[in-house]
Amino acid sequence: MNLHEDLKTDTRVFMPGTVEKDINNFNVFHVKHNNDERFNCKPFNRKALYKISLLKGKTKLYYADKTIEFDCALLFSNPNIPYSWEHLESDQTAYFCVFTEDFFNPFMNNFKEYPVFRPGSVPLYHLDPEQFDSFKDIFDQMLHEITLEFNYKYDTLRTLVLQLIFKALKLEPAAYQQYKDSNGSQRIVSIFLELLERQFPIESTMQRMELKHPTEFANQLSIHVNHLNHVMKSVTEKTTSQVISERIMQEARSLLQHTNWNISEIAWSLGFEDLSHFINFFKKNQQLTPKIYRKNII
Incomplete structure (x- = not known):
């Protein structure tokens, strides 16, 4: 039940x-x-x-x-x-x-x-x-x-x-x-990923990511951020920031493709205070600006 x-x-x-x-x-x-x-x-x-x-x-x-x-x-x-x-x-x-x-x-x-x-x-x-x-x-x-x-x-x-x-x-x-019935690092990673995924999909311009930085996730998990970074690297072979960035990029591409929201609205929903930071972040990861990416997929 x-x-x-x-x-x-x-x-x-x-x-x-x-x-x-x-x-x-x-x-x-x-x-x-x-x-x-x-x-x-x-x-x-x-x-x-x-x-x-x-x-x-x-x-x-x-x-x-x-x-x-x-x-x-x-x-x-x-x-x-x-x-x-x-x-x-x-x-x-x-x-x-x-x-x-x-x-x-x-x-x-x-x-x-x-x-x-x-x-x-x-x-x-x-x-x-x-x-x-x-x-x-x-x-x-x-x-x-x-x-x-x-x-x-x-x-x-x-x-x-x-x-x-x-x-x-x-x-x-x-x-x-300490949890002894299974690998503690695996459990931390699993719960971290659940906390991250729980913020998606973003379905409204009024909805916004609340957890975006490794320290914020570590606080929610009641562990030190260095410990979170260590277990993430050991289990996923990726840094905590890398995993977060990949999921944000996935959502950004989806919003650019499937909504008519302007880029400022998308940036805000994904937790960016400044539009230029979002544009630079997107370009670094996609090698295109959000505007050109959206134009190419239409």
């Missing part, structure tokens, strides 16, 4: 004053299995979703080049850090709440600054049975609240999400061990 489904739209009619956009910016789920149909989690690929997961049952979490095994834990996920998990036993209970950045804007613009969502940490908290029950109570309140026709229910839900965050911040985050 893939739990990373779209946020389902609640179609009930609400009283005047309800912030209707919140209907599409928050949801909460409860899943319980006690058979062999385990709901393993594939790498998280929804671009704009934050997620808080309460998990019970023997589970292995894969996070960058790290792995953690646990029986009961709380996990925080942000849309820039890919992860996955697998359940090791069939008896599983899980609660999830998912929300977009817009869910807290403009009420609270700095929620991403809490340590549970910042890159560089392992956002997993081991729980004992009493702690699990206390977090479960909050999720149960969410599940009840979201069914109500109450004008301020999403304000209540925002408060409950913050309760989860603040309770977690009082706990000690889980220690991790």
